[in-house]
Amino acid sequence: MRRLLEAVNRRDFDAMLETGDPEIEIVTLMSGTYRGHAGWRQLVEQMAEEVSGFQFVPENLIDVGQDRVVAVTRWVGTGRTSGIAVPDTTIGFVYSLRDGLVVRQESFPNRAEAFKAVGLSEQAMSQESS
Numbered sequence: 001m002r003r004l005l006e007a008v009n010r011r012d013f014d015a016m017l018e019t020g021d022p023e024i025e026i027v028t029l030m031s032g033t034y035r036g037h038a039g040w041r042q043l044v045e046q047m048a049e050e051v052s053g054f055q056f057v058p059e060n061l062i063d064v065g066q067d068r069v070v071a072v073t074r075w076v077g078t079g080r081t082s083g084i085a086v087p088d089t090t091i092g093f094v095y096s097l098r099d100g101l102v103v104r105q106e107s108f109p110n111r112a113e114a115f116k117a118v119g120l121s122e123q124a125m126s127q128e129s130s
Contacts, residue, residue, distance in 0.1 A: 001061050001071050001095055004102065009055040011048060013041055020102045027106040029091075051077035051086060059090070060111075064118045067097040072111045094118055 007015035017037045026034040026043055034043045047054055054077030062070045071093040077086045092114025096104040108114040115121060 001069050001093075002058055004095075005056050005058050005071065005073065008044055009057075011044070013044070016044070017041070020105075021098065024102055025104045027104070029107045029109060050080055052080045053077050054086070056091065056093075064120060068118055069095045069097070070111075070114050070118060070120075071095065072114065 004016060004019040007013075007019065017040070020037065020040060022037055024036065024040055026040050028034070028043065031043070031046070034040055054075065056071075056073040056075055058071060058073050060070075060072040062072075064070055073091050073093065075086055075089045075091050078084065079086070090110050092108035092111045094104075094106045094108065094114055094117050095102050106117065108117060
């Protein structure tokens, strides 16, 4: 997942697409669902147009089993029109994998919601990390 996030942050579309299944499904918080490599690329291009220098800075990557990974990230960037920095925002992603490729990425507004989506509590994950 780190390789995927780094590729997105660099806007290296070839490297990004290598991590995802051709039929990947991306479920976002605000702009709906995107499908396939073309949809994924379109989403990242749209985000780059709207938020200058946007990045998802990984804070924690957790293999939760059953071919799923929770990525807790900080979203950073500056509104292209407003020039206002994005407020310090944590975004949780749940990645589902098959044969080493991401087949689904679902976004959550915080780490607790991402953990809940995979049937775990944030408290249990904190104890496991200790």
